[in-house]
Amino acid sequence: MVSKALLIMLLLLLTFSVSCLAGExxxxxxxxxxxxxISPHQPPGVxxxxxxxxxxxxxxxxxxxxxxxxxxxxxxIDHEVDLDEEQMTALMKIYDSMGVPDQKRGVPxxxxxxxxxxxxxxxxxxxxxxxxxxxxxx
Numbered sequence: 001m002v003s004k005a006l007l008i009m010l011l012l013l014l015t016f017s018v019s020c021l022a023g024e025x026x027x028x029x030x031x032x033x034x035x036x037x038i039s040p041h042q043p044p045g046v047x048x049x050x051x052x053x054x055x056x057x058x059x060x061x062x063x064x065x066x067x068x069x070x071x072x073x074x075x076x077i078d079h080e081v082d083l084d085e086e087q088m089t090a091l092m093k094i095y096d097s098m099g100v101p102d103q104k105r106g107v108p109x110x111x112x113x114x115x116x117x118x119x120x121x122x123x124x125x126x127x128x129x130x131x132x133x134x135x136x137x138x
Contacts, residue, residue: 049133051076054091054109057083062108065121074130081107113137 051069055062057080069076079087095105098117110118116129 048075049130049137050113051130052079052111053077054079054081054087054094054107054111056081056107059107061121065108065110065126068121068123068126 051074053062053065053069053076055066055078066076066078068074079090081088081091091107091109092105094109094111094117100119106119108119108121110116110126110129112118112129113133116133118125118129
């Protein structure tokens with residue numbers, strides 16, 4: 001009798017947990033809503049600036065950077081390094097090439113046209129770097 005009651009309680013708890021998780025997933029924005037994708041079909045003669053941003057899925061500064069890029073229609077590729085071990089390795093290689101000591105490494109890290117690297121999110125620095133890259137690539 002007790003085991004049946006315990007089993008029923010466990011089933012109810014499991015059902016409740018699954019329904020709560022499904023509700024969270026439905027309310028969470030999809031990856032396509034949080035990232036502006038770069039289209040492979042560009043008009044002839046138009047060169048798009050390639051922006052890659054290395055982020056953590058839980059980082060508030062990374063979230064702010066993604067929202068800023070999306071809001072301003074700046075196409076980017078987002079690599080969430082805490083969710084992708086290969087991208088974490090790539091990020092560490094970039095920091096190694098920059099000579100950044102381990103204790104000074106952080107996210108977000110912007111890589112613009114494989115030329116300019118900006119650690120941290122600063123709107124002014126980002127806009128200046130984009131302007132510089134676009135003016136030199138003409």
